[in-house]
Amino acid sequence: MPRDPCIALVGKPSSGKSTTLNSLTDANAKVGAFPFTTIEPNKATGYLQVDCACSRFGKQDQCKPNYGWCENGKRSVPVMLLDVAGLVPGASQGRGLGNKFLDDIRQNSDLIVHVMDVSGCTDENGKATRGYDPLKDVEWLQDEIRLWIEGNLKKRWGSIVRRHTATKAHVVDTLQAQFGGYGSTAKVVARALAKIKDLPPIDKWDDEWITTVVAAFISERFPTVLSLNKIDHPDADKNISKIMLKYPNTKCVLTSAVTEVFLRKLAKQNFIKYETGTEFVDTLEDLPDSDLKPLDEKLMERVDNIRDLVLYRFGSTGVIQILQAAAEVLGLVPVYPVRNMNTFSGNSGGFVFRDCLLVKKGTLVAQVAKMIVGEVTIAAIEGVGGLRISEEDTVDVGKNDIMSFRIVPSSKE
Numbered sequence: 001m002p003r004d005p006c007i008a009l010v011g012k013p014s015s016g017k018s019t020t021l022n023s024l025t026d027a028n029a030k031v032g033a034f035p036f037t038t039i040e041p042n043k044a045t046g047y048l049q050v051d052c053a054c055s056r057f058g059k060q061d062q063c064k065p066n067y068g069w070c071e072n073g074k075r076s077v078p079v080m081l082l083d084v085a086g087l088v089p090g091a092s093q094g095r096g097l098g099n100k101f102l103d104d105i106r107q108n109s110d111l112i113v114h115v116m117d118v119s120g121c122t123d124e125n126g127k128a129t130r131g132y133d134p135l136k137d138v139e140w141l142q143d144e145i146r147l148w149i150e151g152n153l154k155k156r157w158g159s160i161v162r163r164h165t166a167t168k169a170h171v172v173d174t175l176q177a178q179f180g181g182y183g184s185t186a187k188v189v190a191r192a193l194a195k196i197k198d199l200p201p202i203d204k205w206d207d208e209w210i211t212t213v214v215a216a217f218i219s220e221r222f223p224t225v226l227s228l229n230k231i232d233h234p235d236a237d238k239n240i241s242k243i244m245l246k247y248p249n250t251k252c253v254l255t256s257a258v259t260e261v262f263l264r265k266l267a268k269q270n271f272i273k274y275e276t277g278t279e280f281v282d283t284l285e286d287l288p289d290s291d292l293k294p295l296d297e298k299l300m301e302r303v304d305n306i307r308d309l310v311l312y313r314f315g316s317t318g319v320i321q322i323l324q325a326a327a328e329v330l331g332l333v334p335v336y337p338v339r340n341m342n343t344f345s346g347n348s349g350g351f352v353f354r355d356c357l358l359v360k361k362g363t364l365v366a367q368v369a370k371m372i373v374g375e376v377t378i379a380a381i382e383g384v385g386g387l388r389i390s391e392e393d394t395v396d397v398g399k400n401d402i403m404s405f406r407i408v409p410s411s412k413e
């Protein structure tokens, strides 16, 4: 993942993708109650909340990021989001905007956030209904991606195996040649294969083995977070438990995107004080000495409902946690390049930790250096306390995550 991480939001029509995206960003993705409001993939910037390095050194007051923002040591780091349109069953056969959908995730995404309607009020095509079982959506999303990759693989299987045998290739190389187009690397393929028990040689794979291999590859290449949306609905509870029981190893986040959008709007209009990501909402009744505007009876009732049905029950609208869950699954580490290791400042001095980039835990320091300073010769890399960092070392939270680079000046001929 040498480029910036990109998280794809997918989900059937009317599951709440656009609302979720709106609540994660300030982008104005169209919001509508009918299928395919979102026609073009919508790239937007979301903000991942992390504990900023400034709080380790008591420098919260001096922290002013170049991108995003930092409040009391909670830093919002930009991440790229992709609103992927047109997911309906049959996408792998080109139904809906199937091919486009698959192409979007193939090229661009590191992780899929599957936005699901857990109220059971939309069927698999996004039409209004009651009592639909959203478990089916988890299954068919996985199936669509698998069938698409499997279909492409099986079409050429005979010649793939012949070539593999003739060239005495390694199974990782043979598969990487096939999966490279999905943004895979040999490492990803190797990790996927390592998960499979008793895998026979490639020429012995039947359809079942191919399915197993493709499924293992998908879970490595396209890890998924389930965003269980519409938790404000009374039918949501039973569906949430069902999904979490069936997929105990999949990261699930409970959300009410529409609530987040509504609360932010009220806060912007100065009707409430709302700290996003928390359960705290204050009205003029709670803060009589504040400059908040009074709410009419209808709005007050809605705010009370939101408190009861979402905030007090679930602790928050859950939206901030979507990106945190994604970052956790991807193992992202915030890395802070600084110019001056004594002050943690950049070029212009004054403010600290101006830059932050997200890299995968375990990435080599040399790779991180390349992302930050490019193809130049580095004389030395310094860490906190002036300690020398080896290019062969790796990064983690609190380990080699603050760095200063000394570059060898380029000689003019």
Ligand SMILES: Nc1nc2c(ncn2[C@@H]2O[C@H](COP(=O)(O)OP(=O)(O)OP(=O)(O)O)[C@@H](O)[C@H]2O)c(=O)[nH]1
Binding pocket: 011, 012, 013, 014, 015, 016, 017, 018, 019, 020, 030, 031, 032, 033, 034, 035, 036, 037, 038, 085, 086, 126, 229, 230, 231, 232, 233, 255, 256, 257, 258, 259
């Ligand atoms: N009750 C409830 N409704 C929601 C929530 N989030 C979104 N909705 C509603 O669900 C409907 C569909 O939301 P959208 O965000 O347009 O859905 P989408 O998945 O982007 O749909 P397409 O653009 O058609 O693909 C809208 O009427 C939203 O107001 C939620 O958390 N709770």
